[in-house]
Amino acid sequence: MARGVERILFTSFMGVVVLAALFIAKDWPVRASIVILFLGSLGVMLSLAQVVIDFKALDPGAQQSERPTYEIAALDHPGRWGSLEIWAWLWGLFFAIRLIGFQPALPIFVFLYVKLYGGRWATACILTAGTWGFLHGVFDQVLHVPWPAPWLKFLIPW
């Protein structure tokens, strides 16, 4: 049931996005809005139809589609935290990059991830060194990538 409500909310969100696009584009010249108006109107109607379908699916007696889906279905992630655990890692890495920069953040992430999930020291060190070497060798030395300035630059001088 909770998943069903979440599904309706997600469909509604998608519908609202399309509707907002339509609303914003309505005053633009035809050249800039032709595709948005053409497909957006269709999109709003389809969103409404999908919301109705999602509502109907809330009924416990509703039949599930038996047509095959050709995308590998998302897993129902096991464990107490489900997929929140990996999301925490990803957001953690995202903020770490913003805070301390790419070069320290990525190797630290690799090392911590391997060690905290029970990897051997050798595995952790090899992968960390590989990541650092790739960043430093390819991106710094060869490509001279302009890394974004970290927020905590005043704390880290290099």
Added chain:
Amino acid sequence: MIEAALEGLAGVLQPEAFAFMCLGVLIGSLVGFLPGIGGPSTLAIMLPFVMTMKDPLLVIALLVGMDAVGNTASAFTSILISVPGSSGSQATILDGYPMAKKGEAARALSASFVASLLGGLFGALVLFASLPVLRPVVLAFSSPEFFILTLWGVSMVGVLSGNAPIKGLLSGILGVLIATVGLDAKSGIERFSFDVSYLWEGVDLVLVALGLFGIAEVIDLASRKTSIAKAEEFGRGYLEGILDVFRHWWLLIRTSVVGAWVGFLPGLGSSVADWFAYAHAVQTEKNRENFGKGDVRGVIASEGANNAKEGGDYIPTLAFGIPGGTSTALVLTAFVAVGINPGPDMLTTQLNLTFAVIWTLVIANIIATAVCMIFARPIARLCFLPFYAIVPPIVAFIFIGAFAANFHSYDLTGLMIFSLLGFFMRRHGWPRPPLLLGVVLGDKMEMYLWLSYTRYGFEWLSRPMVIALIVLLVASIAYPIVTGRREKRAAKGSEG
């Protein structure tokens, strides 16, 4: 044509291009036998790096080489541990794994490699044979026909790539809307940029692809926490497996035709090709009682089809600029970025590049099969890498790849937004390929629609070819919806 064919061959055999092809085959194979990371995710990760390359031949060698062989190596995990290495090897498990349990893993593997090779060669042959037929068709098309074709491509992928056609269509529409973000050069209007200058250039497809496919699969891989599984023994019958393929040559040809056809139709991917081919084998072969219990014909059917599909996939991609699936949508993006123009050019001025694609399909399949057969035992051991050794390097690559899109810190914010979108789409059964295809084709769709309108007013709608394509478009959207409803009604009737 012969001159272009030879030029294409000479191009891919240049030392640098050949080295890139070998690299592509290596990466494609590695991805194939590491369960959890699919071909589209890897192509998405490679995209930002490849798009900086200047030579189109190198891009063809690397990406087509990588794309062509993913399904060959994925048979390792399907047969040895009953986990599909890619979505195209799901049906291989049905007979491959029981064969491994009977001690015939080596036979199943060699049969699958040879079937993959011959299927891949068949796909390349189909692509080659289609060129003379496609040339007059493509040259007869102009902007109205191309507009309907782009619309057809997105809607076909939307309707066919999941079990929810409306979600698929909406997903495609959302993709086209995302493609409109940015400064419209003709009217000077800032579209959906909300005064953020970063968005003037539009949303980078790399971010969409990495978020929708890269991160979403990493999440599954990390959450599954696969530990080192026990593999079935390698067993016996390596030579027997090779001979099996030649014994069942007629089955291989039929299933390769199925695979190439599935590839040609936009929206149907590898995962459909192997199931269709398997179903065809079960329906048409004699003595079918062993299917599902370790019959080598099941392995041959599935593996032949999933590689033949690749050749078929490139027909609409190269001729019309309409990708047959997610992988070709990503390859197409890289092609356009390096100056390869799918459409009429590929059949006229850039015919040598089309042949380079065909030759890469041929040579990459031969290399991949040779590598898999020679190094089968050590590769089999790599299937059991623990998740903690795979996840962090992939995440690192994805973040670096996203940043490399524009070298702007907002790139990472974009990556996270599309990752969340991809995660929720997957969670609620929204197909992601149509969204990606919408982003890829959105610009073209808009341009063709505008050209049609300015050149012909509304009269373009009455052109005979346009009417024929519209009928095809409506039929292909309506057919799955109508059959779905009919099936539901029939199911209700039988319950009642």
